[in-house]
Amino acid sequence: MSAMTTQEKNELPHTLKNRKAPIYLDYQATTPTDPRVVEKMLPFFSEQFGNPHSRSHFFGWEAEDAVEIAREQVASIIGANPKEVIFTSGATESNNLAIKGVAHFYKEKRNHIVTVVTEHKCVLDSCRHLEQEGFEVTYLPVKENGLIDLDVLRETVTDNTSIVSVMGVNNEIGVIQPLKEIGAICREKGAFFHTDCAQAVGKIPLDVEDMNIDLMSISGHKIYGPMGIGALYVRRRPRVRLVPMINGGGQERGMRSGTLPTPLCVGLGEACAIAEKEMGAENERLRRLRDRMYQSIVGRLPEVYLNGDLDQRIPGNLNISFAFVEGEGLMMGIKDLAVSSGSACTSASLEPSYVLRALGVEVEMAHTSLRIGFGRFTTEEEVDEAVECIIREVERLREMSPLWDMHNEGIDISSIEWAEH
Amino acid sequence: MAYSEKVIDHYEKPRNVGTLDKNDTSVGTGLVGAPACGDVMKLQIKVSEDGIIEDAKFKTFGCGSAIASSSLITEWVKGKTIEEAGSIKNTQIAEELALPPVKIHCSVLAEDAIKAAISDYKTKKGA
Numbered sequence: 010m011s012a013m014t015t016q017e018k019n020e021l022p023h024t025l026k027n028r029k030a031p032i033y034l035d036y037q038a039t040t041p042t043d044p045r046v047v048e049k050m051l052p053f054f055s056e057q058f059g060n061p062h063s064r065s066h067f068f069g070w071e072a073e074d075a076v077e078i079a080r081e082q083v084a085s086i087i088g089a090n091p092k093e094v095i096f097t098s099g100a101t102e103s104n105n106l107a108i109k110g111v112a113h114f115y116k117e118k119r120n121h122i123v124t125v126v127t128e129h130k131c132v133l134d135s136c137r138h139l140e141q142e143g144f145e146v147t148y149l150p151v152k153e154n155g156l157i158d159l160d161v162l163r164e165t166v167t168d169n170t171s172i173v174s175v176m177g178v179n180n181e182i183g184v185i186q187p188l189k190e191i192g193a194i195c196r197e198k199g200a201f202f203h204t205d206c207a208q209a210v211g212k213i214p215l216d217v218e219d220m221n222i223d224l225m226s227i228s229g230h231k232i233y234g235p236m237g238i239g240a241l242y243v244r245r246r247p248r249v250r251l252v253p254m255i256n257g258g259g260q261e262r263g264m265r266s267g268t269l270p271t272p273l274c275v276g277l278g279e280a281c282a283i284a285e286k287e288m289g290a291e292n293e294r295l296r297r298l299r300d301r302m303y304q305s306i307v308g309r310l311p312e313v314y315l316n317g318d319l320d321q322r323i324p325g326n327l328n329i330s331f332a333f334v335e336g337e338g339l340m341m342g343i344k345d346l347a348v349s350s351g352s353a354c355t356s357a358s359l360e361p362s363y364v365l366r367a368l369g370v371e372v373e374m375a376h377t378s379l380r381i382g383f384g385r386f387t388t389e390e391e392v393d394e395a396v397e398c399i400i401r402e403v404e405r406l407r408e409m410s411p412l413w414d415m416h417n418e419g420i421d422i423s424s425i426e427w428a429e430h
Numbered sequence: 431m432a433y434s435e436k437v438i439d440h441y442e443k444p445r446n447v448g449t450l451d452k453n454d455t456s457v458g459t460g461l462v463g464a465p466a467c468g469d470v471m472k473l474q475i476k477v478s479e480d481g482i483i484e485d486a487k488f489k490t491f492g493c494g495s496a497i498a499s500s501s502l503i504t505e506w507v508k509g510k511t512i513e514e515a516g517s518i519k520n521t522q523i524a525e526e527l528a529l530p531p532v533k534i535h536c537s538v539l540a541e542d543a544i545k546a547a548i549s550d551y552k553t554k555k556g557a
Contacts, residue, residue, distance in 0.1 A: 333491060334491070335468055335469065335491055335492045335493055335496075336468075337468075337493040337494070338441075338491075338492055338493045338494055338496070338497060341433065341438075341441055341493070341494040342441075352468055352493075361468070371466075372465075372466040373465035373466050376465070376466075376468040408447070409444060409447050409489055409490060409497065410470075410489060410490070410491045411461065411470055411471070411472035411489040411490065411491060412465060412470060412491045413491075414449065414472075414489060422465060427463070427464030427465065427466065427467075427470075428462065428463075428464065
């Protein structure tokens with residue numbers, strides 16, 4: 010993004026004036042809506058405002074046309090037929106609908122569900138609910154690099170498994186699961202393959218035919234589209250059937266009733282179209298930025314560890330443990346950088362990141378992790394500034410850390426009997 | 431979550447960061463917390479012949495509130511007798527720093543740390 014003009018700065022809310030703008034490095038949390046997307050959305054608020062389900066007049070028809078173009082754009086980026094795409098409120102709804110919808114529809118024939126311990130909370134929590142209803146759920150472990158073991162998956166999926174849900178890209182560590190291999194295993198066993206691709210769309214090539222994907226969740230705001238919109242791909246041949254969660258007027262082939270929000274649908278469609286066109290160049294640029302940051306940090310700071318596979322990873326993500334420096338304390342020091350931490354202190358729960366724990370990262374190391382996310386509007390200058398800021402603060406806090414002293418004295422911290430509190 | 435101005439002040443300009451010679455018989459060392467819980471405090475006091483705390487130093491691994499709690503307590507205990515220092519309550523620290531409920535444990539840790547340092551000093555003296 011270009012630098013703000015004085016006039017633009019004067020229009021900022023009071024709290025943001027007279028303060029250096031923080032650098033946004035949390036692209037896995039959300040992305041700014043691309044201005045090109047916003048521009049496409051705007052006419053659908055007050056001018057072309059019709060209900061896309063109104064069949065009897067022009068206002069409805071033009072809204073419907075816009076929604077159908079958006080559906081084609083979403084379908085195109087994943088190699089699907091537009092008829093197989095239904096709009097939802099976001100990836101959380103899509104994941105709920107896919108997993109619960111399939112599980113409920115096929116429960117008489119199959120009542121086993123397979124997922125992975127590092128999935129997003131909305132997948133895990135949907136599965137927990139199904140367990141309470143009497144379904145059997147297997148939570149696959151991951152290897153140290155964050156990827157599942159395909160042999161374990163093959164042994165786990167049985168002819169009683171209705172659905173296998175494995176995310177495309179992990180939201181904390183950015184690792185890419187082997188979707189094509191997973192799809193092949195599911196197809197062979199006759200189980201449906203659902204993948205949460207909220208973090209994957211626009212970041213890695215996706216093709217529902219080539220990868221044998223039966224259901225795919227998509228999010229708007231993770232791909233420079235608006236918040237409040239997502240999509241679910243539901244295969245037609247062989248047909249996947251769902252029990253809907255929202256009943257009503259029968260929109261979206263009866264799978265998701267409710268009036269479609271035309272501007273949001275248009276925004277998601279445009280975001281997909283831009284992503285499809287620019288993914289190659291964008292990934293290359295982000296990889297250079299990511300490598301620049303990673304090399305600088307590991308080159309200048311000892312005792313830093315990358316969490317998750319480096320190669321099987323989207324270029325826009327780094328997850329690094331800075332040993333002997335607590336993550337929340339570090340984030341306070343780098344307050345001009347908007348990042349997130351796997352430390353317990355940043356979440357409502359007392360446990361540090363369950364994703365990092367699943368990789369076998371020790372609890373104390375999970376407390377020292379930062380997730381740094383790069384994206385479309387991240388500049389080289391911002392990366393350089395962030396690197397200097399992180400290094401300066403890690404060094405300052407290590408000088409203040411009793412654990413750093415012990416490490417330098419050659420004391421094995423794990424050998425001490427700590428009084429856990 | 432927003433930090434109070436006092437927490438930010440102690441975090442950005444921590445008082446009395448450092449280390450005293452733990453083998454010195456006039457020095458008491460308290461090490462509390464656990465890396466797995468996300469905070470570890472090391473608090474050291476140097477006590478004069480007449481039982482007055484002449485110097486205090488800390489090192490802390492933890493969040494901003496943990497760093498601020500330890501920095502504050504080193505300021506408070508200096509010049510106090512070990513009895514006075516041992517009677518500091520975590521609630522006083524929490525109140526001074528305006529800690530939110532989720533950060534109360536940081537002040538508890540600081541109270542534990544000074545008690546542990548005093549206890550270590552007394553053990554050394556008694557030995």
